Amino acid sequence: MRLRIRWLKRARPPVLFTLIGALILSMPHTGLAPDWNKLGAWPDVLASICFIAATGWAIGTLVDGLVKRRLAKLNIHESDNLKARTSATRLDVIRRIWIVAVGVVTVAAALTVIPGVKQFGVSLFASAGIAGIAVGIAARPMLSNLIAGLQIAFTQPIRLDDAVVLEDEWGWIEEIGLFYVVVRLWDWRRLIVPLSYFIEQPFQNWTRKSASIIGSVFWSLDYRAPVSEMREKLTEICRATPLWDGDVVNLQVTDTDTATIRVRALASAKNSPDAWDLRCFIREKMIAWLQEKHPEALPRMRGELDMRPEGGPGIRVQAGRME
Numbered sequence: 001m002r003l004r005i006r007w008l009k010r011a012r013p014p015v016l017f018t019l020i021g022a023l024i025l026s027m028p029h030t031g032l033a034p035d036w037n038k039l040g041a042w043p044d045v046l047a048s049i050c051f052i053a054a055t056g057w058a059i060g061t062l063v064d065g066l067v068k069r070r071l072a073k074l075n076i077h078e079s080d081n082l083k084a085r086t087s088a089t090r091l092d093v094i095r096r097i098w099i100v101a102v103g104v105v106t107v108a109a110a111l112t113v114i115p116g117v118k119q120f121g122v123s124l125f126a127s128a129g130i131a132g133i134a135v136g137i138a139a140r141p142m143l144s145n146l147i148a149g150l151q152i153a154f155t156q157p158i159r160l161d162d163a164v165v166l167e168d169e170w171g172w173i174e175e176i177g178l179f180y181v182v183v184r185l186w187d188w189r190r191l192i193v194p195l196s197y198f199i200e201q202p203f204q205n206w207t208r209k210s211a212s213i214i215g216s217v218f219w220s221l222d223y224r225a226p227v228s229e230m231r232e233k234l235t236e237i238c239r240a241t242p243l244w245d246g247d248v249v250n251l252q253v254t255d256t257d258t259a260t261i262r263v264r265a266l267a268s269a270k271n272s273p274d275a276w277d278l279r280c281f282i283r284e285k286m287i288a289w290l291q292e293k294h295p296e297a298l299p300r301m302r303g304e305l306d307m308r309p310e311g312g313p314g315i316r317v318q319a320g321r322m323e
Contacts, residue, residue, distance in 0.1 A: 180193060
């Protein structure tokens with residue numbers, strides 16, 4: 001029932017234009033306007049414009065409604081939604097381009113029936129002439145974004161609901177318009193980016209092939225840190241939370257300096273929000289465990305007691321740190 005009502009609402013504008021056009025053509029035969037013929041060709045022109053507008057509106061809204069119906073059936077909120085996001089991105093971009101294309105063709109067709117501007121309508125159809133070139137040059141940024149939209153629709157460097165990092169900001173692709181992309185940032189801000197950015201500039205797409213992602217956690221610890229026990233504890237922590245997808249878990253010493261070692265933990269999650277929460281969970285649980293079981297593993301300043309020749313104890317400082 002709701003679907004029928006929605007389609008009836010979509011049909012109202014083209015039906016209205018058709019009725020207006022039919023009314024204009026029927027006026028000379030009704031006798032209601034005896035001086036109607038004195039208007040010359042203008043009644044026919046107005047009727048033709050109404051019929052063209054009705055046809056263009058009907059074609060545009062028909063395809064738009066079919067695409068939206070298909071989009072409503074796609075479930076992009078499930079965890080493994082790669083195929084749904086691929087289809088949604090392509091359909092949404094094509095739908096927007098279709099609406100603009102039908103609008104331009106409808107306006108051009110309407111202009112061709114108006115005396116005095118027929119040539120302008122033909123030029124709009126052919127996209128030729130000095131005026132067309134000037135408009136094309138002036139609208140170059142708009143056209144570049146429109147072309148970028150077509151490239152994104154078919155090559156799909158980004159999709160709806162992709163997790164991306166650009167301009168040092170992390171968020172999700174919320175909307176792909178005709179000329180810009182809306183990125184919903186992690187703190188609910190919106191970053192508006194032109195479509196051409198995603199064709200011309202490098203950016204990170206964390207969900208290009210799948211939503212799964214590996215998160216990393218780093219600690220700077222003392223040389224006495226129990227690395228083997230930390231590795232076992234990491235596995236225990238991951239198994240205790242549903243945020244871990246059960247795939248990747250690893251812990252390694254990735255760097256050392258004169259005072260501390262650098263320990264890195266890796267753990268995978270089914271999507272980037274879960275990966276962020278998993279990283280925070282691992283970091284907090286591991287720090288609490290080290291504080292309780294191995295406080296000697298936490299970084300500290302070392303001092304060396306030195307009996308100087310003068311006889312008094314002293315503290316020796318080297319390399320900018322206390323020893």
